[in-house]
Structure formats: C-alpha cells, structure tokens
Amino acid sequence: MREKWVVGVDLGGTTTKLAFINVEGEIIEKWEIETDHSDAGKNITANIAKSIDQKLKEQGETKDKLIGVGMGSPGPVNYKAGILYNAVNLPWEDHYPLKKNLEEAIHLPALIDNDANCAALGEMWKGAGNGAKDLVCVTLGTGVGGGVITNGKIVQGVSGAAGEIGHITVIPDGGAPCNCGKTGCLETVASATGIVRLANLKLKEEGLAEGLLVKIYEENGSITAKDVFDCAKLGDAACLEIIDEVAFYLGLVLANLGNTLNPEKIVLGGGVSKAGDILLDKVQSYFDKYAFSRVKDTTKISIATLGNDAGVIGAGWLVMNEQFQ
Known part of the structure; x- marks a missing residue:
C-alpha cells in the first residue's frame, strides 16, 4: 500500500x-x-x-x-x-x-x-518532548500560550480553555492590563510584549542615564525583546535585571505547574525562548527554588526544537x- x-x-x-x-x-x-x-x-x-x-x-x-x-x-x-x-x-x-x-x-x-x-x-511527537507522554509546552511569543499533555493526550478542560498558562496571575495587585481583560497575567511579564513593557519602565527609572539599553533607545526610539537579551549577554545591568524579573515569574509558574502535574518535560518555545541559556538558566534556578523536591528531581526544562x-x-x-x- x-x-x-x-x-x-x-x-x-x-x-x-x-x-x-x-x-x-x-x-x-x-x-x-x-x-x-x-x-x-x-x-x-x-x-x-x-x-x-x-x-x-x-x-x-x-x-x-x-x-x-x-x-x-x-x-x-x-x-x-x-x-x-x-x-x-x-x-x-x-x-x-x-x-x-x-x-x-x-x-x-x-x-x-x-x-x-x-x-x-x-514537540511531544518529533521535538524536544522526544516521545514524553507527560509534557507541558509554554510558547513565549507576542503572548504566552500553553499546552498540557498527560498520558499522551491534550488536557482540554470543560470548555477548551485548559492550558491557558499565559493567563495565570503572577501579580495579584497592581499588575499591568492583559489583553484577556485581567491584570497581572504571566503574559504581561514573560511575553515579548511584556519584556518590552518592562524595558520601557526600566528606562523611566530615576538614575538610569547610561548603559546599552539607553543607547539603543536613544538611537532607535524604541526597544525590542531581542534588544534586551542581546544587551544582557553583553553585561548590561538594567537588562540583566529585566531578565531576572521575567525568569522569576516564569520559574514560579513552571514550578507550580510542575507541583500540580509532575510532567516528564517542560518545553519552552516561541521567539522569546531563542534567547537560550541566558533565560533558561535563570528560569531553571527559580524553578528549582519553588518546585517540590521530587518534581525538581524528575521534571526537565528544555528549549523547543521544532520552531515554526x-x-x-x-x-x-x-x-x-x-x-x-
């Protein structure tokens, strides 16, 4: 045949x-x-x-x-x-x-x-999941998306809204508005849009008069998420602080997901994940801090491999x- x-x-x-x-x-x-x-x-x-x-x-x-x-x-x-x-x-x-x-x-x-x-x-079938039947995938792009797989099947939820990881609240009071209508969602701090928002807030801080981030803003009139990661890799203090903040919220959410689901793998995809180890290493450290010990020992975080x-x-x-x- x-x-x-x-x-x-x-x-x-x-x-x-x-x-x-x-x-x-x-x-x-x-x-x-x-x-x-x-x-x-x-x-x-x-x-x-x-x-x-x-x-x-x-x-x-x-x-x-x-x-x-x-x-x-x-x-x-x-x-x-x-x-x-x-x-x-x-x-x-x-x-x-x-x-x-x-x-x-x-x-x-x-x-x-x-x-x-x-x-x-x-990613489960042919990518970083490598056949894992218990998997959480988080896509960090313009927004933050998510998919939860248990025993090889997607968790749908009663109305198809399971896996909306980007709308887990990480800042309960005083958080930025999200497109979903809530405030303080993970998406507001861990998406490409959220990272740019954090960078613009950093530029307004009193005393931040120099550094790579400032120079890029002065030259281009705007900042991208890629700019933040590129400057952080060159040691810019302001950008390193932004990445640490992003990694804190993301690591905390992933740890709580890990504590709930204990997946074999957590896979980070989307454009923001292309930052690589400078983001992954910090996320891993916060995950290790907040995850239940057994989860920390058995759940692996990795970068998606399939791209688009x-x-x-x-x-x-x-x-x-x-x-x-």
Whole structure:
C-alpha cells in the first residue's frame, strides 16, 4: 500500500502555515498563505482547500493520498465539536463551526484544536518532548500560550480553555492590563510584549542615564525583546535585571505547574525562548527554588526544537492519533 499523508494547518491571524506530513511525522512539503480577513473571513477555509489542491497537483498526487486535515487555531476550541469558541485575531463570530466549514471546503475529515496545544503535540511527537507522554509546552511569543499533555493526550478542560498558562496571575495587585481583560497575567511579564513593557519602565527609572539599553533607545526610539537579551549577554545591568524579573515569574509558574502535574518535560518555545541559556538558566534556578523536591528531581526544562514547524506537525498528529489509536 502506498504511503499516506496528513495535512497539518497552523492558522494564524496574518498567515496560515500548511504542510504535507507522512505517517512518521516527517514534513514532505511546507508552505504558507495569507489569512484573508475580507468578507468576515468567509474565504479562509476555501483558500486553504484551494491551496492544498494546488500543492497536491504540483506533487503529482490526488486527494486520496490524504488521510485528513488537522488544524491548530488561536483561541479556545471545543475539540469534539470542532467549534472555535472565541476567534482570537480572526474575523469570525464566536462559536464558529470551524471543523464543519473546513470539511465542507476540502471534502476530507478534519480535526481542530488550539494552536498552542498543537505546538505541544508537535514537540511531544518529533521535538524536544522526544516521545514524553507527560509534557507541558509554554510558547513565549507576542503572548504566552500553553499546552498540557498527560498520558499522551491534550488536557482540554470543560470548555477548551485548559492550558491557558499565559493567563495565570503572577501579580495579584497592581499588575499591568492583559489583553484577556485581567491584570497581572504571566503574559504581561514573560511575553515579548511584556519584556518590552518592562524595558520601557526600566528606562523611566530615576538614575538610569547610561548603559546599552539607553543607547539603543536613544538611537532607535524604541526597544525590542531581542534588544534586551542581546544587551544582557553583553553585561548590561538594567537588562540583566529585566531578565531576572521575567525568569522569576516564569520559574514560579513552571514550578507550580510542575507541583500540580509532575510532567516528564517542560518545553519552552516561541521567539522569546531563542534567547537560550541566558533565560533558561535563570528560569531553571527559580524553578528549582519553588518546585517540590521530587518534581525538581524528575521534571526537565528544555528549549523547543521544532520552531515554526511545531504547530503543523502537532496538527498532523491530531489526525494520526485519531487514525491509528
């Protein structure tokens, strides 16, 4: 019997990543298309279907090559029903029937989950999780996302909102507003946006008149999270203080997650994780400080290895797991 493929789709507010993936989790071809917000998003699933058909034609294949389509979408998802509860950064109404509409467009079985959950599944299957069946994945990007896997399965929760690690409150009083409507969330201090906010606060501190951070701000008129890490690696005191603050909150949250779940691995992904050891070492030290001794000895923190491919690979895993479980 000839080899079958699945399609992994990582739906984003600006672009949508797609990939053909074989049953071993290897990417055959990957590409991306623009996420079309026009006409209340009515073209999004149709464009995905057309793009898949076009790529199959380029590969000299027909649709019977495909087992099905898995998709990671931003926002909480009802996995069983395939309904997107809240369309984050997408022009759809709440309780959007994404699975139904995708299946009608592409004429293949489809499975839908949250994008951070799919990234966690990808890292479990082919990345830093290395086959671990108990895993927590935290994505540190513009926001902070999370996925919790126990015994090889994503924890969904009663309304698809499990794993919202970025909205764990770390500053109960006086915290910064978060896009979710609360204040003091982990996302406000550990995302790229949060790090920039902390850097701008640092620049306003009395007495901070010199240093690498100040020079970059004076030259560019703004600061990025990458600037903060780059300056910290060069020994800038203000940036080292910012990273220590970020690592404290992140290490505390991870320790509490570890104490609750005792996963085999905690994987940090997203753009902020590319800072590497200067962040990971400090996070590890705070994790060790606050984790229960048995958790500290058995749970390993590591940096994600799949990068932007984690979402499509994890989305493909949704179909593979359903097909072969």
